[in-house]
Amino acid sequence: MAKTYLDSTKYIVYAHIEVGGQVTQNDIVGAIFGQTEGLLGPELDIRTLVNNGKLGRIEVVANVKGNRTFGSIKIPSGLNAIETALIxxxxxxxxxxxxxxxxxxxxxxxxxxxxxxxxxxxxxxxxYRQLINTELPDTKELLAELISLAAEDQIIEYGPERLPAVKGFDTYDEIILVEGRADVINLVKADIYNVVSIGGANKVPASIVELSKKKTVTVFLDGDSGASMILKNLISAGVEIDYIAKAPEGKEVEELTRKEIIKALRNKVEFHPPEEQQTQEEKAPQISDEEIKQKVQEMVGTNTTKIITKKGTKEIASRYVLKELEKIDNIEEFYGDVILTPRLLSLLLQKQAKVIGVNKIGAIPQLPKHVKIVAIS
Structure with a gap:
């Protein structure tokens, strides 16, 4: 038995017809069936497609005017775009x-x-308009609760010490070490998943020490006095640290907003082990803080930065300093009426700068000891 309905209408074909004589709607439908039969093969035969529910009923509205007939044709189609175009x-x-x-x-x-x-x-x-007019406060609370629940579901226990960690964190090449479970959850809320906790500020787990030998490690510290103790414990236990990131002063990682987390991680600085710092410190140029400050004072108001290399001295506009530093190697000394940001420091360390004189030092978690850094304010 033929179907009398269309399974699903995706497209509708609209057409018009002009006939040189008086005909009926049924005559037009019959002509469509008869004259298209076999044109596109059995799979696209219009009569069969209508019977199978792939095409809807062909609707024709015919109007006779004198000895001519004018009509409109409408064919609903459940076929794909190409098949419909062929029909x-x-x-x-x-x-x-x-x-x-x-x-x-x-x-x-x-x-x-x-x-x-x-x-x-x-x-x-x-x-949406109804929601924001009547349910916005509750919606915010509900959303925050759902995000927390979703974050909790991502937490697993890692190693024999059962350390809080994000599911699958160890599949990343770079991992982030934080102090506790709440820190891990807060980073998950910020869509950061390569995170594991060290389990508190006491004994450093052996699992973390072993993991640090295989991964690039960033330690994300709170912005309080306890951060230095945790860092010392990690170093003493033999954790191989590559970068240090720190929360804003007076804040803990677990209470940071997503924006603050991203900014802190973006401003991470390269970590140099104490023994490496001591070795490199011996090679630092012997120049007093007063001499460095004097050189920076000379740059104040000039909007220029002075870079000294073995090849000579170069002065560049301060606003282009980051771009120009990319082109310079083996920097000996750097002086400028600028703020030393984590990004600028990282770039200067890459270029092996030994003396850095600036106007002000920005939010940098840990200054390297093997480089002489002096600010005038």
Whole structure:
């Protein structure tokens, strides 16, 4: 038995027909079935597709004017775009209706899903307006609760010490060490997943020591006095540290906003072990703090920065300092009326700078001891 309905309407083909004689709607439908039969093979036979529910019922509205008939044709389609386009093209092949000449033209093919999407978006806007007018405070609280629950679900216990960690954190090449479970959860809320806790400020777990030998390690410390103790414990236990990141002064990692977390991690600085710092410190130029301050004072108000290398001295505009530093190697001394940011310090360390004189030192968790750094304010 043939289907009388269409499974799902994706497209609608609209066309018009002109016949050189008086015909009925059924005559036009019959001509479409008859003259398209076999054109595109059995898979795209229009009569079969209608019977199988792939095409909807062909709707024709015919108007007789004098000895001519003008009609509109509408065919709903559940086929894909290419198949629907082929069906539309085949209808234009109809040349006669009964004994009369006929001409069919396709007006357009409408994507019904586009119209549905427009209606859905409009409805969504309407519902959203209702929400923000009546439920916004509760929604914020609910969202925060859901985020916390989702973060909790990501936490596992790592190693024999059962350290709080993010599921799959050890698949990353670089990992972040934090103090406790609450720190791990807060980083997950910020969409950071390569995190493991050291389990507190006491004994450093052996699992962390072993893990540090295989991974690039960033230690993310609180912005309080206890941070230095944790760092010393990690160093004493033999944890191989590559970078240090620190929360803003007076804040703990567990209470930071996403923006503060991202900023702190972006401003991480390269860590140099104490023995490496001591060895390199011996090679630092012997220049007094007063001499360095005097050189910086000379730069104040000039909007320039002085860079000294073995090849000579170069002065560049302060606003281009980061870009220009990329092009210079083996820097001996750096002086400028600038703020020493984590990014600037990292770049100067890469260029092996031994003396750095600036106006002010920014939020840097730990200054390297093997480089002489002096600020005038």
């Amino acid at each position: 539309a093209a085949s209808i234009e092949a109809v040349e006669r209706v009964g004994p009369y000449a006929a001409k069919v033209n396709i007006d357009r093919i409408e994507d019904t899903r586009k119209e549905k999407r427009i209606k859905i978006v409009e409805k969504a806007k309407q519902y």
